[in-house]
Amino acid sequence: MSAGTRPAGAQGAQAEQHRADRGDRGDRLEVAASVLALLADRTRLSLVERLGRGEADVTTLTEACGAARPSVSQHLAKLRLAGLVTTRKDGRRVVYALGHGHLRRLVDEALNVADHELRSLPPHD
Numbered sequence: 001m002s003a004g005t006r007p008a009g010a011q012g013a014q015a016e017q018h019r020a021d022r023g024d025r026g027d028r029l030e031v032a033a034s035v036l037a038l039l040a041d042r043t044r045l046s047l048v049e050r051l052g053r054g055e056a057d058v059t060t061l062t063e064a065c066g067a068a069r070p071s072v073s074q075h076l077a078k079l080r081l082a083g084l085v086t087t088r089k090d091g092r093r094v095v096y097a098l099g100h101g102h103l104r105r106l107v108d109e110a111l112n113v114a115d116h117e118l119r120s121l122p123p124h125d
Contacts, residue, residue, distance in 0.1 A: 035106075038082055043067045044075045045107060047096075051085060052104035055097045 039045050046065035050056060056064070062072045076096060079085040084103055085096050098104055115121065 034082070035084065035103075038078065038084065039107065039110070041075065043071060044079060045110070047072065047075055047079065048084065048098065048103055049107050049111065051096060051098045052107055055095045057090075057093045057095050061096065 039048060043065055046067075047061055050061060050064040058069065058072060058076065061076070062069045065072060067075075076085065080087060080096075084099050086099055087094050087096055089095075116123065
């Protein structure tokens with residue numbers, strides 16, 4: 001066998017890995033798109049931004065985002081079902097927190113983009 005030749009089994013395995021990588025990429029893009037779609041709502045974006053600063057209950061979150069309590073509760077339920085926020089009981093209160101720090105950084109970057117747009121700041125890396 002020459003140096004650049006692979007056995008058919010290796011080529012088949014490589015082709016299979018390439019198909020799996022494409023599938024993984026597609027799955028990642030699908031999940032990322034669903035996260036961004038959830039965050040595309042002003043109230044949910046506000047809730048995640050506030051939770052990026054620490055845990056909070058519904059009363060605190062309602063005050064922070066300025067929406068009606070029933071609306072805040074519905075948005076929190078969507079975020080919780082998507083796994084973006086977690087809950088814990090503190091006596092009779094339910095306390096919400098971000099599922100992971102990536103969300104805080106994602107929202108921070110989106111708000112940085114908004115700052116550039118609103119203040120006509122120059123682009124940068």
